[in-house]
Amino acid sequence: MTITLDIQQPQPFDLVGSKILISGNAAAFEGTLSIRVSEGHDEYASFANVGALGLRQFQGSIDIPDTNSFQLNRLFLTLADDTGNENGPSVVIPVLFGPKILPGYGGWQPYTVKPGDTLTKIAQQQYGNSDFQPIFQANQHILNDPNVIFPGQVLRIPRNDI
Known part of the structure; x- marks a missing residue:
């Protein structure tokens, strides 16, 4: 159960909108990455499919339908192997949320x-x-x-x- 993540978009502290586009290279168990966006008070979740064998390019996105649900303008985007293991490998990227700014x-x-x-x-x-x-x-x-x-x-x- 290994995960390799090379996130190319977004980069740390990128200014993002209500649809956050995500891309990079990944190898994940069963070919799925979970995507979570949170600022400590509220959270949105989605997933992206990636190739299960070897490192593959992927693209995904997550929509934030209620831009007023967040209290802060600094969000944390977390990508992780979707195995259900909370302590598994993940990547956390801080981003700035334009609709709160x-x-x-x-x-x-x-x-x-x-x-x-x-x-x-x-x-x-x-x-x-x-x-x-x-x-x-x-x-x-x-x-x-x-x-x-x-x-x-x-x-x-x-x-x-x-």
């Missing part, structure tokens, strides 16, 4: 910080208001303080479909 989240675009930029100034340019929290939260893996950004730094600007 920006209502109507529909993706993001890169923005390169220019001299004189502040998060408030960028928010004003991008959203028409000074609420920089969506930008700060979408970049929490690289920003510790909203007052400290550097020219040349590439930030993710969350966009909405509303």
Whole structure:
């Protein structure tokens, strides 16, 4: 009962939407990986099929039907061999949940910080208001303080479909 997982998508701290796409290479017992998404309060589960013999490419996804069910914007995606063994091998990937960061989240675009930029100034340019929290939260893996950004730094600007 061995499992080999090479997860290529999502990467740690990727900004994801309500449909989380998963891909990589795996060899799993009976060809099934379980997929769980949780933030410690609520959880969603699904599965993906992979080749049972040898390492095989796989693609899967998990839908989060109620984006308000999570209390936090940092989620943990867990992939594991679907053998029913809770202590079996698994991979845990932290991801940032866009719908908790920006209502109507529909993706993001890169923005390169220019001299004189502040998060408030960028928010004003991008959203028409000074609420920089969506930008700060979408970049929490690289920003510790909203007052400290550097020219040349590439930030993710969350966009909405509303």
